[in-house]
Amino acid sequence: MGLFDRLRPAFWNGAVKGGPYRSLFNYRRLWRLSVALLAAVSVTPLCIMTVIDYGVTKRAVTQENLHRTAITTSNTRRTLSYFLDERLAALNFAAREESYAALARPERLAGLLADLKAAFGGFMDLGVIDDAGRQAAYVGPYDLLGIDYSSQEWFKRTVESGYCISDVFLGFRNVPHLVVSVRANRPEGGFFVLRAAVDTQRINDILAGLDLSGSGDAFLVNHAGILQTMSRSHGSVLERLALPVPARAERTEVYGTGDGENSLIIGYAYLEGTPLVLMVVKRQAELMQPWYALRLDLVGFLGGSVLAILVVILGVATFMVEKIFVADQTRVTTLHQMEHTNRMASIGRLAAGVAHEINNPLAVINEQAGLLKDLAVLAKAPPPPERLSGIVDTILASVERAGAITKRLLSFARHQDVHIEPVNVGKAAGEVLGFLAKEAEYRRIAVAVEAPDDLPAIESDRGKIQQILLNLVNNAFQAMDDGGRLVLRVFAPDPDCVAISVADNGCGIPAADVKRIFEPFFSTKKKKGGTGLGLSITYGLVQELGGDLAVESELGKGSTFTVTLPLVKGAACEPSARG
Amino acid sequence: MPRSDDLLFFGKVSAQVSHELKNILTIINEQAGLLADRTGRGLPLDPERLAMAVACLQRQVQRGDRLLAGFNRFAHAADLPRREVSLAEAAALAATLGARRAALARVALSAAAGDDARVVSDPFLLCRLLMACLERALDAPDDGRAVTVGAATGPGGPALVLTGLSPGAAPGQDEAALAETLGTRLILADGRLAIVWPGPA
Amino acid sequence: MNLLLVDDEADLVSALAERLSLRGIEADFATDGDAAADKVRARAYDVAVLDMKMPGLSGLDLKQKLQRLRPGLRFIFMTGHGSEEDFRAGSSEAAGYLVKPVRIEDLIAAVNQALAAGPG
Numbered sequence: 001m002g003l004f005d006r007l008r009p010a011f012w013n014g015a016v017k018g019g020p021y022r023s024l025f026n027y028r029r030l031w032r033l034s035v036a037l038l039a040a041v042s043v044t045p046l047c048i049m050t051v052i053d054y055g056v057t058k059r060a061v062t063q064e065n066l067h068r069t070a071i072t073t074s075n076t077r078r079t080l081s082y083f084l085d086e087r088l089a090a091l092n093f094a095a096r097e098e099s100y101a102a103l104a105r106p107e108r109l110a111g112l113l114a115d116l117k118a119a120f121g122g123f124m125d126l127g128v129i130d131d132a133g134r135q136a137a138y139v140g141p142y143d144l145l146g147i148d149y150s151s152q153e154w155f156k157r158t159v160e161s162g163y164c165i166s167d168v169f170l171g172f173r174n175v176p177h178l179v180v181s182v183r184a185n186r187p188e189g190g191f192f193v194l195r196a197a198v199d200t201q202r203i204n205d206i207l208a209g210l211d212l213s214g215s216g217d218a219f220l221v222n223h224a225g226i227l228q229t230m231s232r233s234h235g236s237v238l239e240r241l242a243l244p245v246p247a248r249a250e251r252t253e254v255y256g257t258g259d260g261e262n263s264l265i266i267g268y269a270y271l272e273g274t275p276l277v278l279m280v281v282k283r284q285a286e287l288m289q290p291w292y293a294l295r296l297d298l299v300g301f302l303g304g305s306v307l308a309i310l311v312v313i314l315g316v317a318t319f320m321v322e323k324i325f326v327a328d329q330t331r332v333t334t335l336h337q338m339e340h341t342n343r344m345a346s347i348g349r350l351a352a353g354v355a356h357e358i359n360n361p362l363a364v365i366n367e368q369a370g371l372l373k374d375l376a377v378l379a380k381a382p383p384p385p386e387r388l389s390g391i392v393d394t395i396l397a398s399v400e401r402a403g404a405i406t407k408r409l410l411s412f413a414r415h416q417d418v419h420i421e422p423v424n425v426g427k428a429a430g431e432v433l434g435f436l437a438k439e440a441e442y443r444r445i446a447v448a449v450e451a452p453d454d455l456p457a458i459e460s461d462r463g464k465i466q467q468i469l470l471n472l473v474n475n476a477f478q479a480m481d482d483g484g485r486l487v488l489r490v491f492a493p494d495p496d497c498v499a500i501s502v503a504d505n506g507c508g509i510p511a512a513d514v515k516r517i518f519e520p521f522f523s524t525k526k527k528k529g530g531t532g533l534g535l536s537i538t539y540g541l542v543q544e545l546g547g548d549l550a551v552e553s554e555l556g557k558g559s560t561f562t563v564t565l566p567l568v569k570g571a572a573c574e575p576s577a578r579g
Numbered sequence: 580m581p582r583s584d585d586l587l588f589f590g591k592v593s594a595q596v597s598h599e600l601k602n603i604l605t606i607i608n609e610q611a612g613l614l615a616d617r618t619g620r621g622l623p624l625d626p627e628r629l630a631m632a633v634a635c636l637q638r639q640v641q642r643g644d645r646l647l648a649g650f651n652r653f654a655h656a657a658d659l660p661r662r663e664v665s666l667a668e669a670a671a672l673a674a675t676l677g678a679r680r681a682a683l684a685r686v687a688l689s690a691a692a693g694d695d696a697r698v699v700s701d702p703f704l705l706c707r708l709l710m711a712c713l714e715r716a717l718d719a720p721d722d723g724r725a726v727t728v729g730a731a732t733g734p735g736g737p738a739l740v741l742t743g744l745s746p747g748a749a750p751g752q753d754e755a756a757l758a759e760t761l762g763t764r765l766i767l768a769d770g771r772l773a774i775v776w777p778g779p780a
Numbered sequence: 781m782n783l784l785l786v787d788d789e790a791d792l793v794s795a796l797a798e799r800l801s802l803r804g805i806e807a808d809f810a811t812d813g814d815a816a817a818d819k820v821r822a823r824a825y826d827v828a829v830l831d832m833k834m835p836g837l838s839g840l841d842l843k844q845k846l847q848r849l850r851p852g853l854r855f856i857f858m859t860g861h862g863s864e865e866d867f868r869a870g871s872s873e874a875a876g877y878l879v880k881p882v883r884i885e886d887l888i889a890a891v892n893q894a895l896a897a898g899p900g
Contacts, residue, residue, distance in 0.1 A: 372629065
C-alpha cells in the first residue's frame, strides 16, 4: 500500500485548487485513455507480428523436418536400391558368363561365390536351381542341397519375371534371410536359376549408418507390414509393424501421424523391383526441440518487450499528464492570484470612493465653522442668533451625512470575510448601488432598482455576491455614456433560485462576441488598460456560488446580465434567460 | 499563507477608520449641538467660548482629514500587486493607520524622520506586514512607551525599522509568513524590529 | 479682486464666499457649470476656483468652457482625497490645486499666487 501511495501521481486525486469548474481536464481519464491507446497501438502490432512469426517459424521448422526426412529417406532408398540392384546385376552377369553345367559343379560355384564375395561383397551363399525347382548345387553355411523350391514364391517369381529380390523370410534354413535370384536360359533349352542370399548385415549397416536424431528409426518392411530389418523401437525382424503400411507411391513420401507426445514423422519409399519399403520414422517431439527453444525465446522476447513497452508508456504518460496537471494548476493558481488582485483593487477603489465622499461634508463643516469664527471676529457686529442657528444646523446636517457614509464604510468592512450566511440579495444590491451613487450622480446615470421585499434570502457568501454585483454594475457604467439608464431587477425565476438582472442602455456587445464575453482576457472595451479579466472573474465567482451567469445584448441598444443563484448551494436551478 | 486574509485585513482597517470617523463626528456633533442649544435658548454667546468651540470643530476636521488621507492611501495600495514602494511613505501610512490603536494603548507612535529607501514589492501586503509588526510593538512597548516606524538603509539592504519594543515583543507566525512571501527577513535586536529586503547581490 | 467659486456643495461654497468677503475679497459662487458660465459672461472675474468633480462636468472641462468665455481668467482647483492622482495625471497645471477641506489662508495665498503669475 505504501509503495502504491508513493507511486500514485499528484493528479490522481484531481485538481485541488479552484473547484470542479476550473480544471481543464479529467486527469484520470486522460491518463487512462493515453495509456490504453498507446499500449494498444504498440502492443497489438507486436503481438500480431509475434503470432505471425510464430506460425511462420513453426511451419518452416516443420517443413524443414519433413524435408530433411524426405531427403534422408530418398538417399537411403537410392543406396539400398543400388545395393540390391548391384547384387542382382552381379548374379545376372555370373549366370550369363557361366553355363549351367559349370555352375552346377560345386568347386566352380564355390570359386564363384568367393569371387563374388571378394569383388562385390554382400553375398552369403550361392545356389543353382534347375528348372524343376531343385537346388542342384549349393555353397554356403547351410545344408540346402537338393531342396525343392518350386513352390516358393521367390522361385515362381524368378521363373516368371526373370529375376527376383525377395523379402526376408525364414525359409528352409529357418533363419531370416533375403535372396536375390536370376533366371538364365540354357542354350539347349530350359533354364536355371542362380540364387544368392544377401548379407543382410550390409543392409543393416546402411540403415544403422543413417544420422537420425535421437530416437529416429529406419527400417525396411515388406508390403504386408512385416519388418525386414531390426528396428530400434518398432519391433524385431519378421514382426508385424505397429504402424500402418503406407500407401504405394512412386516417389519418396513424408507424412505426419499420431498426435501430441506420440506424433511421428514418417518418410517412406517403395524400393522398386523389390517387395521392400523403406521407412524412416522420427518422433515429432524430438525434431521440434530446436523449435521449442526458439519458441520460448520468442515468447520470452514478446513478454519482455510488452513489459518494457508498458513500463515506458506508464512512465511517459504519467510524466506528461503530471506536467499538464502542474501547468494547469499553475494556470489556475495564477488566475486565482489575478482574481484576488482584481478583487483587492476593486475593494480598494470602493474604499477610496468612500473616503472621497466623506470629504465633502467635512469640507462643509470646515467652512461653516470658519465662517462662524469669522463672523464673530471679523464682522462689525456679533452675528444674530438666527444666523448662528443656521450655520450650526448646516454643520449638524453635514455630520449626519458623513455619519451615513461612515456607516456604509463600516458595513462594507464587516462583510469582507468569507463565510456563508443568509443574504438578502435586494439589500446587497442596494449596498452596492450605494457605493456607486456618487459616480452615478456625477455622470447623471439614472439608476432604478426593482426588488420585492418578499424574496427569500439565500445561503451564500455576501462578500462574493457584492463583488459580483459590483463588477456587473461597474461594467454597465463603463458601457454607458453620461445620462444613461441602469435597471437592477431582483426576482425569483423559480422557487429554488433568486436572480438579479443588471440592464444598461449602453453600447451593447456585438452578436459575434457575445459567446466569448466571459473568456479570460477577452475585451470589447475600446479604452486601453483593464485586464480583460473582469467578466471571467465574475463568471468564476458565480460558478463558485453554484449559480449561473447569462447575457443578452444588442449592439447599440444595451446589455442585460442575469445572475441566477440557488437558495442553497448545490440546489439545481433553471437559469433564467430573461431578466 | 492564505490571501483571503487580505480581505480580513482590509475589513479590519476599514472598521478602525470608520470607528475613528464616528468618534470625530460625535465630537463635532456635540460641539455644534452645544452651540445650537445655547443660541436656541437665547443664551449669550461670549466670543471666547465661540472661539473655543470653533477651534475644536476645526481640530476635528483636520483630524478627520488626516485620517481620510491615510485611508485613501491605504485603499490605493491594493491597486497594483507589484510596484516601486517608498518605505518612508509606507512608514508614514502605518503611523497614520495605527494612531488610534496607539492612543488607546497610551503609546506615542510617530514616523521616524530619515532618508527614504525604495523597493519593488506588493504595497498592500507590505502594509499588512508592517501593521502586524506595529501591533506587536504597540502591545509590548518598552518603558519609554514610545514607538517609531521609519525607513532605513542598513548593511543588509533597504529596511523598515520599528523601535521602542520591549524585550518580550517578538514577531509571530503570521508576520513570519508574510515576511517570507515578500522575500524579506525579520530581524529583532535590542528593542528594534527590522523588516529587511535583500541588498544588491 | 473678483473671485468666482464653483462647487456643487452650496453649504460649502456659500460659507466660503461669505468668509472671503469678510476678509475684503469679493467672491461670487455658483453650484453648477451653466450658472458659472452665466456669471463669467456677466462679470470679469480675476480668478475662478473650481471643484474638480461635479455632476455632469469635470473641473477641467469647466475650465476650458470658462476660458473660452473669458480668456484672461486664472484658475485654481479644489479636489478631495482620491482625486489628486486623477488631477495630476489629467492636468498640465503645475500649480494651483488645493485639497479639501481647504484652510482659508491657503486659498487666499493660492489666489494671490495665481494673480502674480499672470493671465492663464
